[in-house]
Amino acid sequence: MNDGPLIVQSDKTLLLEIDHERAADCRKAIAPFAELERSPEHVHTYRLTPLGLWNARAAGHDAEQVVDTLLEYSRYAVPHALLVDVAETMARYGRLRLDKHPTHGLVLTSTDRPVLEEVLRAKKVQGMLGARIDDDTVVVHASERGNLKQALLKIGWPAEDFAGYVDGEAHPISLLEDDWTLRDYQRDAAESFWHGGSGVVVLPCGAGKTLVGASAMAHAQATTLILVTNTVSARQWKDELVRRTSLTEDEIGEYSGSVKEVRPVTIATYQVLTMKRKGVYPHLELLDARDWGLIVYDEVHLLPAPIFRMTANLQARRRIGLTATLVREDGREGDVFSLIGPKRYDAPWKDIEAQGWIAPADCVEVRVTLPTDERLVYAVAEPEERYRLASCTAEKTRVVRDIVASHPGQPTLVIGQYIEQLDELAASLDAPVIKGDTPVKERQRLFDAFRSGEVGLLVVSKVANFSIDLPSAEVAIQVSGSYGSRQEEAQRLGRLLRPKSEGKTAHFYTIVSRDTVDADFAANRQRFLAEQGYAYRIVDAEDLPA
């Protein structure tokens, strides 16, 4: 027996005891091939997946290294079958390769003819391959590069892509590190992306993903297309780039519903790209408008399906995806990996918090009891009405008022899903409200006022879920949400995580109606954060300090 920090389970999960003295070394050693699944306070769970193992192969690790690492850090003997499986899985990588052929363009070649034969007969790749040049080489239609890679991954014979990337139109970009410097993890993230070619960087909200994007652009030195979720976020990107890089206002264009500029660095919203008119996407041309050298996908977990399809055609360009929460309720995380690229960098939230780059947060779930008359209405309501009824109870308004009162002087956000509820809250709290129909100008004004401290309390709808930078917010009160969405919960908490002065703790309250679907959804919503190590306290509304 060996006193290691790692326990290797036969179901391919790795349990890492983080209080162990060798835990940090072990994490570094297993990070290239194992995916972090959960990181609660004592034992982190990693998982060995074929994708992770192939990525490790792509990064130059071989099976023997993986096996030796597992054996070295494992506390107990490692299941033999698992070792065999690791070796077999990793041996599947690289039997096929995508190359540039001087005369035929993109070709798929194989060193193992039976594998090639098997692949050629697979239904999933039919139509993506062209003529066979010789026994070991097949032409690939250039536009199918992404789809082919995705299909090959699904049938278990991932291709190694040697076809490279186009450099794109050169454009000088550099970081202006005058009164600030890139944080270590941001530099690591940008570098590991650049070495990998394309991929996804996962960092907590508030950890400065924009700078990772900017740093990637500085590496690429080329024209860049940035895809973001909404217009407010597009403006934030622009401001940040102007402030942190050598780019000037004139070099950065915005391509949104209102403005359509194409400049060396163009920031476009997902919405405008996926706008459909008479069955065609009129703005998709933007993707070909310039010879982009880099494409940045902000909040990649929100990537809409049409962009997925377009991205499949962009495999020759470098792509970086940025996200805090790579969980999709539609289960398409795998598509993100195969189309944008593998996960290049991932840091547990609690680690960044320990380094002081994001604020610590105190998460509290407050349970209110529905009054008897509302309970009766709830009990006989149609199932689809129940969540709204449970979320919008008047009881919550009272609790929100109590909580707001208990944090005097601290900038507070009240976040909800249902407009009537928000209006009611705004009236009751005498606070401004931002909803979907609030004009962009008005939004900007209110957000600025909140940032400057003029306004201490804002009621916001889901428009503020993502990408809105509100560094001063210290308290968030969530009254309702989109059912059990894990990433919405994480993103809302993310609004609070910009480091506070004097290392203050942020407070995140969720108000939930007891014994209703609201409570069930809340449990699901909290899963992601609980797995990241955020311990929710649960208190009854009556026990709240008044």
Place this chain on the structure above:
Amino acid sequence: MRALDSLTRLELCVLDALVVAGQTTPAELVTLVRAAPESTTSALGRLLDLALAWESTGGLRALTGVADAMAGVRGGGTSGLHPRSPDAPAPAEVQRRLAEVSPAARTLLEHVAEQGGEATTGTSRHHVSVADAATPAEELLARRLLVPRSGGVVVLPGEVGLALRGGTTTREPVDEVPEVVTSERSVSLVDRAAAGAAFEVVRRVELLLDQWGTAPPTALRSGGLGVRDLKAAAVLLHVDEPTAALLVEVAYAAGLVATTADRDGNPAWVPTDLFDTWSGQELAARWTGLVRAWLDTPRLPSLVGQRDPQGKAWNALQPELASATAAEARRMALEALADLPDGRVVATGTGPPSVVARVAWLRPRRPRTRADQVAAALVEAAALGVAGLGGLATYSRALLDGEDSAPSLAALLPEPVDHVLLQADLTAVAPGPLESALARRLQVVADVESRGGATVYRFTPGSVRRALDSGWTAVELHDFVGSVSRTPVPQPLTYLVDDTARTYGAVRVGAVEAFLRSDDTSALTELEHHPKAAGLGLRRIAPTVLVSTTPLDVLLPRLRELGGAPVVEAPDGTVHVARPDVLRARTPKDRRTPSGSARAAAHRAATASAVVTAIRSGDRAASSRPAAGAGGAGVAPLSPSGSLAALREAVESRTPVLIAYVDNHGTSTERVVDPQSVEGGQLVAHDHRSDDVRTFAVHRITSVRPVEGSP
């Protein structure tokens, strides 16, 4: 034969050389075997010990019968040479003659030597002089390099064969034991990899048999385990099917599982009572028990799922799935591993075939399946934790030597732990195998999420409710969770337990026969305490409700006796008025159809016409029948061939015949038919009685006669 089967290739070759040489001396024998003299001598010593060779007064001889026994198995380590001729010329003379033959003849000779030393000559003359020889064969015969035998067969004498192979019985050296292809691995890595597998094997067998204890799979009629049940086991254990089959077979070999009748009386596979003893033992002892059983078992788990010669897939636990040589093959494979020096292991890829080759050298003769068995043994040894990374684990060496492996294995296995780590995401991680009493308790209050060296449990409202169902209280749960955790109990878990306990039992369900409700609570109180109502099983569940365990039809008269005036409520809550039911039956319907209707008349007419047709046809049959006693010929039943001939004639002449036919109820009828064709034992004919074309089986036709009066 047995003694021959246990010889190595070298020993077989020495024996073979002895047979070829006839009677000889040890010194000459050494020159005949292409091997180091000392290895030949030691092999000879073994042959003498086994009495396969003996020293007669004239010199060394092979035991009579050995030659025949060896010839029986082709390529079984023998050279294929024939014994030397009694009057063999000196080797130098043979060499001289060989040097003289033409190239064509030499080629032919070598071909004969490779093909077993025998050939047929066809048209070649057997007695020719060298000068007359017209063909290479004749030339060889003339030079006495081939010797004619009876029946046109020519034989290559032993001395010629020896000369062709440079004076020895084989071209290749025979004392080179094939080396196992190895690579380097440290002993401790091998031990840990193997121990990891060993731990998993024990855990899986226990998990599987625990499952079978509550939900046993049915035994097939052939005695095996169904494919579906094997698949289910593989899914349960997170292994592939061959491994699942191996575990099932090993558990069976160790006597941990047997058939018994299940609740419905069908045979099913369940754990034996030995399983309870076994699961109480230390991990290492349990593993030793399993692996000892595997070492000695004649079973062949590797064949499960493959097809037998009839094309039927082998099932696990099928009684026929055994071979007498399995245990020996297994042991030899392991010994090949044991012979490797420390730090060397069988290389991946090329290693296992080299082990197979080595075993084939050690036991070249039967059975043919040995190579497969050896290869399978290597795979199984790795799966069972006997070997790891291609090397034999240190503790397995002890086991092969017949010693106890448990102490050295125990040192490699995880120590049982008595605590878990609780986390805010409601999981509990046991960082090692839990003490079994603790594990069982924890399994009640939390769901298992991941198994292996450690176990991950998750608390859910469902699991806490399950614990409350099995009699735990919230306080006990808090105490238990607090006592097993090394870390502070997270607040969400405390809250979960309290919250679940709060709603637990809010609705109560029970079964009663009747209820009594009244707004007059004093009346109910009086009834409840009435001495005569004691036997009614009344219980008060609310101020205005009593329940009773007595059925309504008994309860009602008793309540009336007690002076009450109860009213019965229907299930929907309305008052059921008690009025005696008056009985009525349905009026029976007159089923007779009124006569005289047009439809009935038509029906009668059709019936009548069918009857008339049948009678007429019967009359024809009767009229064609020869009068009783008159003539008498042809009445005897015909044999099928006789009927066939008669029917064919009738088909050709297109004449109606009278056949006697036995239908499949055994009733014999006579019919007049117009035969149309006779084919494949079937007669197709137009039957006059039914006025339809019918098919008759010829073997059921007892007689065929021409119809009188027809042309």
